[in-house]
Amino acid sequence: MEERVRTFDEVVLGYSEEQALAEAARCLQCSHPLCVEMCPLHIDIPGFIKLIKTGNYIEAAEKIRQRNCMPSICGRVCPQEVLCVMGCKNTIGDPINIGALERFVADWELENGPVTPNTASSTGKSVAVVGSGPAGLSVAADLARKGHHVVIFEALHEPGGVLTYGIPEFRLPKKIVKKEIDIIRRFGVEIRTNIIIGKTLTIDDLFDEGFNSIFLGTGAGLPKLLGIPGENLCGVYHLNEFLLRVNLLKAYLFPYKSRTPLRVQGKVAILGARGMDAARCALRLGAEEVYIFYQRRIVGRIDDIRRGVEEGVKLQPLTKPVKLIGDEKKWVKMVELMKLKQEPSDGIGGQKLIPEQSFSYSTETVIIATKHIPNIIAALNTLRSVKIAEKNKTVIVNPETLEVVDGIFAGGDVVSGASSVIEAIKAGKIAAESINRYLLKH
């Protein structure tokens, strides 16, 4: 454990072949598998597990790939406990660890088997995908396989979106993300980094350049500040800045292998329920103590929350930040919080939280990890009528087809608000179907 919290190496070691075979053997091969129903992508779970049982790992991986273009990523980051695993009917012992099996075959394939791109002949149609996160990669993979020419535009210098800048190395190694993206490139998808749609080029420019359709998968990566005093003191980060510095720019390798600095010192206060990844990073960067202060429920996979707590992250529910106090050099030194309590239930609706008592926490580093709002630079800077919801700034689509307006489609967090990787992949698949239909008609 001491060693684990000092490095950014992957925490969860995957199954060995023996372990995978043993776990696969426990699958009941139900005739009406609830796990498939619970999976947002409806992956044929008993089907791929059956192939594991017979040692056909590559075929098993291909079976998953029919529905999910990023199995080694989903095997690691999906909250299986509330999806497929929740549907597992095995009541003898624990439910089947479907995620670990998915990861095993997908990693096996990345190591041993060439993933043979199975693409249709060229249709002559082209699609521009804005954003290279899970939604964009998913729509691109499906459209490329149908024979359309796909170009993904990415604002940052590396593709992957949240997979690259958001999820830390110790949960999702970046070499895995690179390999999965390389497979999607092999389908013929072109990725152009350092281009901000809405700035460098606009949606209108893309249509002018001859793209037949556009997909917006720009995600929900904009920070929402708390609006409390002291938020701009030195040593106060928004979650995104912290994660960008750590994951995208490898601040943990500063100063020899990265030029991006990040100062994590003393006691760290994380304000908000989305802070578990940052908390675990902070411990690895040498924090003395890390507290997450949040209101009701911490966001994340159960497994990762459990591991974070194991590593030493302290959770403090029913709390709300009031203000941040700095020293004479304008560095944060203390956070003032309010302890909340649940109002006795009146039997109607949820329980309200009411202030109980204020308290303070001495700290030298604060990370704000509350809400995220959609990135809409692309959606705003166009002459076409892309409608944005007033309240939460999401792009408004036809919920069935994910069409925004003639030829423009959108999906993932930019439509739903911050959600999960697998929901974004699902949205990408739905959009790919709609775009394919649109391209055949036009």
Next chain:
Amino acid sequence: MVNEIVFKEELAPGVKLIKVRAPLIARKARSGQFVILRVNEDDERIPLDLIDWNPKDGVITLVFKEVGASTKDLGSLEVGDFIHDLVGPLGKPSKIISNGRVCIIGGGVAIAAAYERARRMKEAGSNVVAIISARTAKDLIYKDEFKKISDRLIIATDDGSEGVRGYPNNVLRNMLELGEKFDLVYAVGPVILMREIAETTKPYKIKTVVSLNPLMVDGTGMCGCCRVTVGGKSMFACVDGPDFDAHLVDFEELIARTQMYREEEEVALKIMVKHRCKNWK
């Protein structure tokens, strides 16, 4: 080839001008915008003002001072070398005043950015009074260019080696005391210079705009690293700025935030210098 350096010139000791092939940026750039670049892989992302751009030949001009490890590395690139990553144009364009009387102030390396703004305002029909300042005469850049486009040019150096001895805010104060009127005072340069300009014009209630240069990471509004308090509200310099009403900016906070990583910057610089020395042997 995109991101290729096609021209390089040393304007003053440690101050370099490069022209880079970046056709998409050159096509979209507007006055007051900037780019973010990474010199090498594993490098930090650094913002630089767009000084000029030509949509026809697809070339942009950047001017920078070699202060830290990354800018020194950028300065060591030669014509024919490539910048690893380059993205833009970023930020909101500056408001160009046409047919007004404007005072444009540039300090140090940011004289280049001031020149860009001054040129646009002159082209838009404004009367341009320019104050350019540097520590000493040999640090002054864009002097001849400013002479061509400004209706009046005042040079100030800290040591008096050229022009007026002293700071540009003193020059401006003298002008205001003599009753000169401006529709806009626009300042770009070190944060302290911009703060002093803001304080100078405040009693006269002259519209004053500063182009801020806080630390940045992504430059697209994602991270909030560049946040500044303007009129009591948190603003992101990368998407809400970089130009802000000088009388509303919390400069003390900005100064503190700009210096957040001073120690780390020195460490990176030391390592770079050591590394270079080793390679030279």
